[in-house]
Amino acid sequence: EYGIKVLPIKIVLNGKEYLETGITKENFYDPLAKFRNPAEVIPPSIEEISLAFEDEIKKGNDVIAILMSTHLNKVHENAVKAKANLMTIYPKANIVVIDSKTTCMQEGLAVLEAAKLAQQGTAFKEIIPAIRDMIKRTRLFLVPKSFKYFEIAGLLKRYQAAMSNLLQIFPVLYIKDGKIIMQSIIQSKNKAITKTMELFKNDLKDFKIDQVV
Secondary structure, three states: OOOOOOOOOEEEEOOEEEEHHHOOHHHHHHHHOOOOOOOEEEOOOHHHHHHHHHHHHHOOOOEEEEEOOOOOOOHHHHHHHHHHHHHOOOOOOOEEEEEOOOOHHHHHHHHHHHHHHHHOOOOHHHHHHHHHHHHHOOOOEEOOOOOHHHHHOOOOOHHHHHHHHHOOEEEEEEEEOOEEEEEEEEEOHHHHHHHHHHHHHHHHHHOOOOOOO
């Protein structure tokens, strides 16, 4: 609908490589919990990003790349290098690479907003500050199903994850300045969700909220 170009990351799971756009949540999370080795996340290469940017430049389009937090993936770093390479060839090209300082749908909301503004004919130089402002005004909460995923990511030892799961402890997380922050640890999933809703209601009072996902 908006002509958004997606550059998917690659996920290596138990030796098999998947594109994030080609694997369902069930096919990712269910097997992930059974493996002891962490999944490897590979960002689009500088070459892949360069080709995507150049394709739009040749069409006469400006490029706004809104990407995953630099603390979570190297895709932003690769995009900055791709831009630098292309600017030597296309010095008049308009390419802006934005660190969304987040991931998942919080990042997606910024992408959708940029696409909507572009479709409405908003000037390129006006879209950039609008998106940066939107990123500041959004927040992502997470309640992971299990501490097992922390073990797989190398953030907890196996016995720590096992004890947490045995005690039915659930973390309430959010992302701040691109980093995953543990807000609290709650015993029982329902209480963790309740805590998340309390945080959400506080945000409703403190900030102007116009979209909820």
